[in-house]
Amino acid sequence: MEREVIQSVGFRNIKKDGKITGFQMKIRLPYYRGVFLSQLRPGTLIVDGQRYEKEDIIWNIKGEDYTYEEMKTNYDTHWAVTTPAVLKVQKEGGLAQGFHDITYGFCFTSSYMPPMMQDTLDPDEESEIFMPEFGHHVNHRHLLIV
Template sequence: MFDRYIIVNDSLRATQSGESVTGFAVDLRLPYYRGLWLSAVTVSVHVDGEEIAPETASLTVHGNTYPLDRLSEVSEDRWPFDEAATFSVTRPGGLEVGEHVIAARLHVRVAYHAAGFEGHNEKTLVLREAR
């Protein structure tokens, strides 16, 4: 429905612990006009054609962080439509500074549509120097 808004413009950034770059993050939005329980959402992200392994990623919604490979178990937290969530990846050294093609696919399961549906968005974002 709202595929073109899934990846938030200019949201690619390095993540750090002290002076060390520990990975990267990008903000995502739901492609569905109502919020959903996190257990009803499956997130898949590719960076420069490489699929991000779920065990290396997490999703943060309104300050609560969940491992991506355990998202299906999160039935007590809801992702509101109007709130961006942070998709974070643990990767020592992160990504190179510069342009990266980010592709996100979100599969959502809703009560009135047994198979659910998918939203897909691809954008080229620029990673600037870690601060």
């Protein structure tokens, strides 16, 4: 795995029945203990200025797909630091070949940290103040789809 949270390997379009139905990317968890899915607070994904809300993103952990709603009450599935998550987005035709600007952020709660959340990357939208040491990660990459 790469050091960056957003991985360059795994960024590609998704094909189903010969048609491109969306795109996917891999991210890693930068927290040494890992987290259960119920601890995750997914954020907004921005690709080339287009926003994809947390409800539009399917998380794949260890080969299983989860919606945001399913993750909120999943206390059994553990995301380990050594396992990348695959984020999938439905988008007819996927993304064009070439470079894309990607920004994604998420946070998580922990039993020994206050449960603060920020569900958006939009600074104009009201949200609680979030300190990086409480597990908030906003990441930016410029990646290629071939």
